Amino acid sequence: MGVSREKFLASAKELLSFVNKSPSPFHAVDEVKKSLQKVGFQELKETEQWTIAPMKKYYVTKNGSAIIAFAVGGQYKAGNGFSIVGAHTDSPCLKVKPVSAKTKNGFCQVGVECYGGGIWNTWFDRDLTVAGRVLVKDKTSESIESRLVHIQRPILRIPHLAIHLQRDINDSFGPNKENHLCPILATCAQAELQGDKTPALGDAAASGPASQASKHSPTLVRLICQELNIDPGQMMDFELCLADTQPAALGGACEEFLFAPRLDNLFNAFTAYRGLLDSLSDSSLETDTNIRMISLFDNEEVGSQSAQGAGSTFQELVMRRVSTSPARPTAFEESIAHSYMVSADQAHGCHPNYSEKHESNHQPCFHKGIVIKFNANQRYATTSVTATILREVARKAEVPLQDFVVRNDSPCGSTIGPIMSAKLGMQTIDVGAAQFAMHSIREMGATDDVLYAIKLYEGFFKHYPAVHESLKFN
CATH class of the missing domain: 3.40.630.10 (Zn peptidases)
Structure with a gap:
């Protein structure tokens, strides 16, 4: 050719x-x-x-x-x-769970579910964000539309545990997909200073279907609402996946590779x-x-x-x-x-x-x-x-x-x-x-x-x- x-x-x-x-x-x-x-x-x-x-x-x-x-x-x-x-x-990716609000040891986290057969250890120590669709109800007409959302800055991270606390990590690393793949969103203290009241453990699950926003971290909800210019009450539901914020690029000494x-x-x-x-x-x-x-x-x-x-x-x-x-x-x-x-x-x-x-x-x-x-x-x-x-x-x-x-x-x-x-x-x-x-x-x-x-x-x-x-x- x-x-x-x-x-x-x-x-x-x-x-x-x-x-x-x-x-x-x-x-x-x-x-x-x-x-x-x-x-x-x-x-x-x-x-x-x-x-x-x-x-x-x-x-x-x-x-x-x-x-x-x-x-x-x-x-x-x-x-x-x-x-x-x-x-x-x-x-393959990590998807935000239907009830994703988590707090532990002073950190706000986002519960995620593994989608497909990913190489999950590659998701550690990456600058992550969320993207997908949100179902939004119009305040006036009460019609519901699908809106795309993509927060184009790093808001999440799954940090590795230091090698000093797991000496065999270079020999074998198999993270527990439920316990170890939960990304960190913010510290609870800083979230509350921003006005994001962190729900007590179990509050989100007990809040019922009336408020979808209450099932997720108030900080995550705020970021999504800011991106779409909506109120939390307009958020009917969403399907969000985690994504790396590092852009795809040409790579290699002669630009012969795709890194993406x-x-x-x-x-x-x-x-x-x-x-x-x-x-x-x-x-x-x-x-x-x-x-x-x-x-x-x-x-x-x-x-x-x-x-x-x-x-x-x-x-x-x-x-x-x-x-x-x-x-x-x-x-x-x-x-x-x-x-x-x-x-x-x-x-x-x-x-x-x-x-x-x-x-x-x-x-x-x-x-x-x-x-x-x-x-x-x-x-x-x-x-x-x-x-x-x-x-x-x-x-x-x-x-x-x-x-x-x-x-x-x-x-x-x-x-x-x-x-x-x-x-x-x-x-x-x-x-x-x-x-x-x-x-x-x-x-x-x-x-x-x-x-x-x-x-x-x-x-x-x-x-x-x-x-x-x-x-x-x-």
Whole structure:
């Protein structure tokens, strides 16, 4: 792919900007929505009737944390296929508990719950904040709306215990997730000087559902209300996650690395929608027989079994509504045979300090292309057919590919790929960019792979229908 170094770096910087603006799945979906709206995508509501037309662009959201967007090919007819890139918006993190107020030894703390399979020791000694959504009641109309919040300064910290009090910390460190991951927000004395009356132990839990604000530290409530310019009584509920305040950045002596939180899987959420938008920058949609679609789900890190997860009917119902045709009652079922999904989630790069963890013939490297993930036990959905199709797409797009299989003596993670493949009976492949420190609070990837992913997904949207037609078997 004849592209300048500046182009690779520009795409990487765009990704990092997206990551910095997306400390929660709600923020990630909001950022995607803004980009789609700028280029004319029309919002659809699940509660309304849809009218879909060729050459038009649409999106629909679920729970504010999942989004499906699609562009209808100029030659699309009911029963034709869908070209889909799927990813997820969530990452392992600590989430604020429903009743989070805690005081101990003169400190105000925030009760948190572990979400997903994080490397929790990496959350110690980081400058943390909170981000997510707050449900706010209007004082006058009493209508309730969802508001995004992101306090962009360090307000929380989980400090390590000194080595003098745990001499074996460098040999083994396994924090108790209930007792040791509780972040410190303030000293009780300073909080009270600020006017934040610290509730007595048990007061928050006993206060009942009438006051959501009373379930949380008055200091935390004050900071959120200041950010949103609301009163505590307007706070109906919230979903907040902790996030590192250190911004994502280019790293390495030659700026060849991505140092960032949430690369798994904001990397592919970003490159999926950028690939879709780039595929619409020329006239290729006019002759496309398919619908070009991205599906960004929530809750992949905890199994996808939610209304906004890949295990729900969200994807299927959107596809059915788009395919509906009174003249062809089996249009949706026909479309599945013409469709193909790229399940885009990050891959394990071969770590130089732990290279023995990789099978010798399958050691994905940085800068050498997007990784196709295989697993004979179907933890990944890739088959020889779906791999062949993507290799043809990659050849046309001039994007290098790599192969990955986990060692037989290692467990294998999974993705939305097998879920969607089994649920819809649709051809699916699992891919991703190589990275290190997956599920750490700070992950590491390669700058070149951002543009490789964008170009691969752009090429997939443009070339898949023709590649599919070249197959001479079912």
